[in-house]
Each structure stands twice: as structure tokens, then as C-alpha cells.
Amino acid sequence: MSDTHPRSLSDTHPRSLSERSETKRPDGAPANVGVLGGGRMGAGIAHAFLLAGSHVCVVERDAASADAAHARIGDSIRRSVERDPSLDETELAGRLTTGKDLASFAAVDLAIEAVPEDRALKDDALARVEAALPEHATLASNTSSISIDDLAAGRLRPERFLGLHFFNPVPASSLVEIVRGTATDAATVESASAWVAALGKTPIVVSDSPGFASSRLGVMLGLEAIRMLEEGVASAADIDAAMTLGYRHPMGPLRTTDVVGLDVRLGIAEELERTLGARFAPPDLLRRMVAEGKLGRKSGEGFYAWNEER
Template sequence: MTGNAPARVGVLGGGRMGAGIAHAFLLSGSWVTVVERDDDSADAAAQRIGGSIRRSVERDDPLDRGDLQARLSAGTDIAAFADCDLVVEAVPEDRALKERSLARAEEAMPATSVLASNTSSISIDDLAAQRRRPGRFLGLHFFNPVPASALVEIVRGAATDGAVVDEARVWVEALGKTPIVVRDSPGFASSRLGVMLGLEAIRMLEDGVASAADIDAAMTLGYRHPMGPLRTTDIVGLDVRLGIAEELERAYGERFAPPALLRRLVAEGHLGRKSGRGFYEWNEER
């Protein structure tokens, strides 16, 4: 262990979330291995994390960019997880994809290590049902953008060992973030509440109640939210929010039904900040 963080961490999936998770563990002192589906994706993940490292060093002089970069590797061989203490699955929010990815990771990693899913809505118990070692499996729900977020939701499945939950809590604190522990249920605590607010904001925009900026201002100025629900949806990704809403609709019914506006924007490729347009225009580097 390095300062209570896992000595070696594997991240399966190097997109925006996976890159952020890798970055957080690098800052805590871990050696991090990112595995992607092909060479191009692995190279893109390494560049994405390298950009985050550069920005961290610019903000904090004591950080050693060379050391951070040296502790990062990115590739396509899942056998690289063979010496990891923790492996975090961070592929897109698709149940079948997550099940396949978790199975591959579990085959490669040591039996004594912890496997976690970064799912924001899929039942940990459902995913655990396919695991060889369900006691050493749990949810670690990071928030986007990971470097700026102060929270990690630890999702405890019915079979998760208490000692694994305790270990995860220590790891999250070593990242400088606050852990909350929730019992497995669709949407957990954060997604269930946050998505409900976001969907209602989209319905209000759809109904012409107010502009996106004014709806967001109602929550930032009136309720002291750090960011409005529509801007948050742009940052998370409209496609990601749509997938979560569909998962919650299956679990809880019509109150989580995705608005037509959300479906239309996703179909048109307007996914938020990562595509340059969602409920807002995004012109900065993505």
C-alpha cells in the first residue's frame, strides 16, 4: 500500500471517467494500468490522462510530472491486471458490456484483490451474480469530473464482505475524497436523486418554462447548488444520462421516463461538452 492507497490499480476503460479515476489514483501514489479495447483507444487514454497530469502539475508545483507519468501504463492486454490490488471497471453504462468486462477482469486479477464497478445505476447484486468472488466485488461510483469531485459512492452488495467495504473507504479517503456507503438499489442514492432533478429540468425546458440558463440559475442561486441540472447533464453526457434514466425507468416506472427532448438530442449526436453541444454550446478543448 502507498499512503493507504492501493499500491497497484487497474482501470478497465480509459474514457473520460476511466481517465479521471486513473488520474486520482496516480495523485494518491498508486501505480496505475489502464486497459482499453484497441491500440488507438489506449493511446487516446494515455494522452487524456497525460493532459490531466500536466494540468495538475501546473496547479500544484510540488507534484512531479515525470513521477506521475512513470507510474502510468496504458495498453490492451488485460493480463496486466495480474498484480493489481484493485481493478475498477469504467466502461460505458451498458449492462451487457459491463458484465463481459467484469468477467474478463476477474479472470486476469488475483483472487485476493478487489473488483469494483463504476456503474451509476446498474444493480451491484445483479452484476455480482455473475462473479466468481462476489464477496470481493462492490460499486465505486465516481463523479464527473473526477479530479474536481469530492464524493465517491461505495455501493455495498448483499454479498460484499464488510472488510472490503472498510478497505474501499480507506482508499477513497486516500484520494482526498469523501466516501458514502449505500445499500445496493437501482440508482443508489446519488443517481436516483440527481437524475430525477435533471429529468424534470429537461421537461421544464421542453415545456418552455424558462431558458436552460435560467433553470440552472434557479438551482445555483436559489438552492445553492454548485451547478445547475442542465449544465451538469452536459458535463456528464446526455447519452450517459439517457442510459441511466432508462435503467431507472425499468426499476421505478414512468417517473423516470426520459423526456422526448433528451432522446432527440442524443439521436442528433448532441451529447453535451464532449460533443461540443448539448443544452449549452461548449467551445473549450474537450
């Protein structure tokens, strides 16, 4: 018996997954979604599917982490209701469950792995998730840089596996990068595109390659901005202003790095350096800041001070 249980924001008890499949929902949205990992990204992904009408189960490594994920998603739901009073907080909360047992994924249509950007960790997570899934389910990784073909090598059904690269913060981002592996079949890509559209986001489909499209371009710009800061070319604010005012980027590369997380950017850069060469070598300043725990917004300090914005 699964130990995953509803930790509802109300006294409403969600129905079983088998009953949920009959729930009326917007066209294109999967009825039941499983998310492994309830950190910032996993919680954001769960929140997006809840708003689209799906029932969502988030699985974490232990009960305390599951409780924290539930609280995190609950806060997001409340903010959504504050922005749009037509939303029903009790109804949204009633479609969320959290726990630590992957057996709760036994009836999901889509499972998304959202663990940290580490190849071995993701391989292990994907294997455990896949073992719990029904045969019809699609399995996705939220990786931002690791090869989908490499991750697909150990999958039981690689034709139903692909990358769904969401962007941080998920609620504010309008893009999802769909990464098609060599073995991914066309029907899986088509379904994923419909699911992303049901979230109110725009899908782009890219073939598997190091860094895909978004990380490869975004990280290159971010690394060069860090090098410029390291060399004393200009201040962080002025480097960012060059891109926001000069090129109409909505956010400068250094502030973006703070939002993404310096540790996340470092991990992606190391993966791209391994696959694409020295042009993606992380600057010493980035390594030093990560070692000092200056990770950006989530730690309160990065290239900017975030204490008042956390």
C-alpha cells in the same frame, strides 16, 4: 507475455508490478490499480490514484485507444503539475502504463471497470477482468445505476465485488459512492472507504438499490428540468439559475447534464424507468438531442454551447 507496456511521458521505465508492491505510498492507497477503460471517467479515475501514490495500469480495447488514454491522462498530469509545482511529472508518469492486455492485471490490488453504462457490456468486461485478477484483489464497477447484485451474480468472488461510483469530472469531484451488494463483505467496504479517503475524496456507503443515492436524486432533478425546458417554462439558463441562486447548488441541473453527457443521463434514466417506473421516463427532448448527437460538453453542444470550453 502481456502486450501492455509503458507509454511514459518521460524516458523512465516503470518497475514490474511485483516490485511496485514494495513502493512506499500514502496510507490507505492501494499499491497497484487496474482500470479497464481509458475514456473520460477511466482516465479521471487513473489520474486520481496516480496522485494518491498508486501504480496504475489502464487497459483499452486496442492499441490506438490505449495511446489515446495515455495522452488523456498525461494531459491531466500536466495540469496537476501546473497547479501544484511540488508534484514531479516524471515520477507520476513513471507509475502509469497503458495497453490492451488484461494479463497486466495479474498483480493488482484493485481493479475498476469503467466501460459505458450498458449491462451486457459491463457483465462481459467484469468477467474478463476477474479472470485476470489475483485472488486477493477487489473488483469494482464504476456503474452509476446498474444493480451491483445483478452484476455480482456472475462473479467468482462476489464478497470482493462492489460499486465505486466516481463522478464526472473526477479531479474536481469530492464524492465517491461506495455501493455495497448483498454479498459484499465488510472488509471489502472498509478497504474501499480507506482507498477513497486516500484520494482526498469523501466516501458514502449505500446499499444496492436502483440508482443508488446520487443518480436517483440527480437524474430525477435533471429530467424534470428537461421537461420544464421542453414545456417552455423558462430558458435553460434561468432554470439553472433557479437552483444555483435559489438553492445554492454549485451547478444547475441542465448544465450538469451537459457535463455528465446527455447519452449517459439517458441510459441511467432508462435503467431507472425499468426498475422504478414511469416517473423516470426520459423526456422526448432528451431522446431527440441524443439522437442528433447533442451530447453536451463532450460533443460541443447540449443545452449549452461548449465549443470554447472543450
